[in-house]
């Protein structure tokens with residue numbers, strides 16, 4: 001039985017039907033400090049039922065409760081504090097972790113249901129921004145969390161590979177571009193042409209007409225337009241892939257906006273049939289006033305479809321293809337309104353699964369407290385950030401552990417892991433500041449700190465193995481000192497953390513948890529001689545092994561490597 005259930009059962013035995021098991025469980029609190037016990041039950045809610053002061057009720061419960069499984073049950077004011085039997089508890093929990101290994105903490109919340117995750121989705125011919133980085137790493141972590149909870153995540157990169165900007169790009173390329181230039185440095189050159197277009201069209205508005213004509217040609221499948229578009233797309237994708245490889249992120253689908261070109265007529269037809277389309281100054285819209293939203297613009301005056309039209313087609317396609325139980329969109333919070341409109345139109349279309357569409361928004365990355373802005377020169381180029389992070393990690397490894405084998409690979413894993421961890425430890429809706437030196441520190445609330453703690457645990461286990469001491473799968477694991485107790489309580493909390501992270505779509509729960517566990521372990525390590533040859537050696541090694549297992553799994557859920565040595 002789980003520790004919480006033990007407490008609930010003991011309370012139930014005393015209280016009978018006064019409160020249900022669920023109500024008792026709800027009421028249980030975790031005291032701020034372990035010195036106050038492992039669980040506390042506040043007696044306030046019973047005051048009315050018993051017509052007595054909560055203090056008195058707490059004292060009576062504490063007097064009557066069965067002491068089996070507990071070291072002590074004590075009333076303090078209106079609270080009943082429970083102290084678990086440490087030896088018994090450590091036995092159960094360590095045995096569970098050793099037996100289950102990386103599967104410890106797995107949940108069955110999803111019953112193997114499909115969950116498409118729309119994530120990353122950068123725009124062709126532009127550099128991947130820090131916003132796209134957030135979407136990529138949050139989406140990747142959510143995919144891992146969902147899988148652990150027995151969902152089937154499907155990672156979809158909804159590339160921004162269609163739209164009027166491609167008309168501008170083609171026009172700009174025809175005017176000023178060269179094939180050799182683009183080949184040498186695709187993203188930067190294409191961006192340069194695009195930026196130049198926006199400068200020059202102020203004085204030469206005829207450029208816009210040309211661009212519109214090119215986009216029209218593209219939509220009509222003109223050979224040259226298509227050839228250029230395909231080429232821009234594949235060059236861009238190549239450079240995106242380099243970044244994804246560095247981040248260790250893979251996708252199940254690259255069906256971007258263009259993929260839906262032949263699937264939008266159906267949307268327009270459905271909207272027409274359901275009499276949802278209205279004319280408004282030549283354009284076609286769906287009125288969303290009853291949702292308190294602006295109308296959704298489905299088709300422009302010139303017949304061109306829009307971002308939301310493509311998203312409607314994509315939503316329908318995903319429902320048909322994956323028959324999803326939920327459909328997630330990890331996209332910055334500046335698009336909140338767009339996703340509200342998307343859901344509202346689907347609702348108007350009578351699609352009951354509109355309720356399973358969830359926008360997972362996130363906040364901005366700032367620098368020196370300011371919004372990033374290309375114009376103000378506050379740009380962060382993702383590729384450079386990753387390279388710099390790896391370089392910083394390399395320097396620190398060089399100083400700490402110059403003889404480390406495969407230093408290069410470890411530096412990659414630490415540098416890139418640091419950037420990912422920093423992003424994920426912040427609650428996703430918070431804006432946060434990016435300062436590379438902070439991010440790659442080996443001390444403090446960083447990814448390298450957690451990785452380092454894991455490597456330390458692994459090193460203890462290696463030393464033990466060298467001395468002939470292996471962790472036995474079934475041994476006696478009773479530990480009852482306060483430092484190991486803190487570590488054990490953290491380990492025991494892991495399954496609940498996984499559940500919370502999944503339910504709230506919040507990887508930061510796991511990142512913060514990993515920091516707590518690492519901290520508790522380092523404190524333990526500072527106070528305890530693990531490798532001392534006495535009767536508890538086996539139990540201490542089991543604890544260290546469990547820490548390594550849970551730290552590694554936590555990092556894995558965030559998409560961060562856990563090197564064995566660093």
Ligand code: ARG
Pocket residue numbers: 118121122123158159160311314329331
């Ligand atoms: N390409 C878009 C952008 O960079 C994000 C696309 C998000 N996904 C979607 N299905 N709308 O802003």
